[in-house]
Amino acid sequence: MSVDKLIQGYRDFREGGFEASRPLIEDLVERGQRPEVAVVACADSRVDPAILFQADPGDMFAIRNVANLVPPMEREGTYHGTSAALEFAVKGLGVKHLIVLGHAHCGGIEKMMSAEPGVADDTYDFLPSWVSMLEAAHRRVLATMPNADDETRARACERNAVLVSLENLTTFPWVRERVEAGTLKLHGWYIDIATASLSAYNGETGHFEAVA
Ligand SMILES: [Zn+2]
Numbered sequence: 001m002s003v004d005k006l007i008q009g010y011r012d013f014r015e016g017g018f019e020a021s022r023p024l025i026e027d028l029v030e031r032g033q034r035p036e037v038a039v040v041a042c043a044d045s046r047v048d049p050a051i052l053f054q055a056d057p058g059d060m061f062a063i064r065n066v067a068n069l070v071p072p073m074e075r076e077g078t079y080h081g082t083s084a085a086l087e088f089a090v091k092g093l094g095v096k097h098l099i100v101l102g103h104a105h106c107g108g109i110e111k112m113m114s115a116e117p118g119v120a121d122d123t124y125d126f127l128p129s130w131v132s133m134l135e136a137a138h139r140r141v142l143a144t145m146p147n148a149d150d151e152t153r154a155r156a157c158e159r160n161a162v163l164v165s166l167e168n169l170t171t172f173p174w175v176r177e178r179v180e181a182g183t184l185k186l187h188g189w190y191i192d193i194a195t196a197s198l199s200a201y202n203g204e205t206g207h208f209e210a211v212a
Pocket residue numbers: 042043044066067068103105106107108109
């Protein structure tokens with residue numbers, strides 16, 4: 001894989017997919033994008049939501065970061081990339097659905113799980129504090145499955161991370177208000193990239209359930 005492959009892909013798109021969806025794209029340019037769905041996905045190169053869900057242009061507003069995390073609402077600080085994108089999706093575009101898409105074999109979550117407590121990371125400046133929002137979830141997993149192997153714990157942490165993000169979403173008043181009014185629905189999904197199996201969190205059972 002190289003940049004040349006991407007350039008070739010661009011040419012193929014320009015002559016193929018772009019031409020085929022030209023009327024749709026012209027409409028999206030003239031009338032603006034109107035996606036009903038926003039997805040928070042990992043930046044991982046294997047979990048591109050547009051590919052996984054076979055989305056067309058205009059279908060989905062995608063927000064991607066390390067470990068598909070939604071941080072809690074914070075007023076301090078300046079550069080809140082994920083929060084700004086969410087705010088635009090919810091307030092600006094009025095999306096009806098917000099999906100947090102977790103995935104198996106997440107490097108960001110592995111990083112958080114392998115961090116030595118209290119030991120400064122001399123490789124990364126930003127990553128440790130970003131994934132540290134999952135530390136409580138990690139502790140919960142360790143406490144509830146003391147005898148599980150690392151793989152099982154990692155899969156549990158990845159699913160728990162989706163729940164942490166769903167919880168954090170409700171700390172934004174403009175999310176909470178819309179959820180309460182029934183104009184916005186939150187979804188927690190999880191995909192195992194090795195088998196392309198998708199599951200969805202069921203708030204009533206407290207479990208991720210396979211999507212047929
Ligand atoms: Zn990931």
